[in-house]
Amino acid sequence: MLSIDRSIIDAIVAHARRDHPDEACGVVAGPAGSDTPTRHIPMDNAARSMTFYExxxxxxxxxxxxxxxxxxxxxxxxxxxxxxxxxxxRTDVSFAGEPGAHYLLVSTREPDTEEIRSFRIVDGVVTEEPVEIVDAAVDPNAVQSYMFGQSPATVDYECSGR
Amino acid sequence: MAIEVRIPTILRSYTGGAKIVEGSGDTLADLLTDLDSRHAGLRGRLVTDAGALHRFVNVYVNDEDVRFLGALDAKLNDGDSVTILPAVAGGAFGFAAAAAIASHSAATAATASHARSARAVAVR
Structure with a gap:
């Protein structure tokens, strides 16, 4: 499971919205071994593309x-x-080179809502995991959990033959 | 003196878990051959069958990306520091990466099985 502070999620979504329709990318660093993301680092997308990031x-x-x-x-x-x-x-899986990282994807295809999902990608195998958004700013003891969709139930655009 | 090489997490299985190893060589190609003699398999993760530097990794000599220094022909000196990082890239549909992906069978198999399950859901 990925547990992440709401302020960081908000910053990631804002970055994704700002760069839309190009893909946005970045990192959230955290103390080694803690599995806790604490420092948001938006990165440049050197590809400046709607379908690729680097x-x-x-x-x-x-x-x-x-x-x-x-x-x-x-x-x-x-x-x-x-x-x-x-x-x-397929591209994401091929490049995934940090076996310890949570690969977070944000879809901005809908103008009003974001789809936020997290995955482990190890040796080419994709495993989805729940995302828990923590409202630390309100009350560190009050943890709200959100489970995002667990199974891909939409069209696989990669395989549409384009 | 030798050349210090920083190994990323994903390749430490080849170095017995070591984060930093040492090697020698006049060029990056020589260094990787030298490293492979002690850390068998490491070179294969960095260099393609065609003998070019892999698209999935970034290699730096001191503060420079070796792609700007002649790639595998980049000259090395004793005391240089070489850093290897996994390239971070991807995206919804990367034409540029398509050729590189064709050789990555594990990933292709994984996404193919995803495509099948996605289609199964769509049909239902």
């Missing part, structure tokens, strides 16, 4: 070194799909 390699080196210096790791790696569902594409 971290700028030099920005990535800087951010990864900074995490190393602070004894952090990439707890969440997120990106948006701007016209399709929030499910990892």
């Amino acid at each position: 971290f700028d390699s030099m920005e990535q080196l800087r951010v990864w070194r900074e995490m190393d210096d602070r004894d952090e790791e990439p707890v969440v790696i997120y990106h948006s799909h701007t016209a399709t569902e929030a499910y990892p594409s």
Whole structure:
């Protein structure tokens, strides 16, 4: 399960909306071994594309070194799909190189609502997990849980023969 | 003196869990061959069958991306620091990545099974 503060989710969604219709991408770092995302780092999409994202390699080196210096790791790696569902594409699976990370996808295809889902991607195998959004700002003891859709029930755009 | 190489989490299974290993070589290609003699299989994760640097990884010499230094021909000196990171990329539909993906059978199989289950749901 991914447990993440609402303020971070809000910042990720705002980033995805801002860059729409291009895909947005970034990282949420957290203390190594904690599995707790604490520091939101929006990244440039070097591909500037509606269907592809890619971290700028030099920005990535800087951010990864900074995490190393602070004894952090990439707890969440997120990106948006701007016209399709929030499910990892073939491309996403091929590139997934952080077996310890939660791969968070935000779909901004609907103007008013966001679909937010999280996955583990290890050795090419995709496993969806629940997302728990924590309202720490209101009351750290009051935890609200939201379960997002667990099974892909929509058209698989990748396989539409385009 | 030797060349320090930083290994990302996903490749530490080849280095016995070590985050930093040392190697030697005049070029990146030589260094990877040297590393592979002690960490068998590591080179294969970084270099394609065609002998080019893999699309799925970023390799840096000191502060430079080796793609701008001649890739596998990048010159190395004792005391250099080499960093390997998994490239972070993806997206809804990456034409540029399609060719690279064709060789990635595990991923293709995983998404194919997803496509089947998605279609099964859609049909119902």
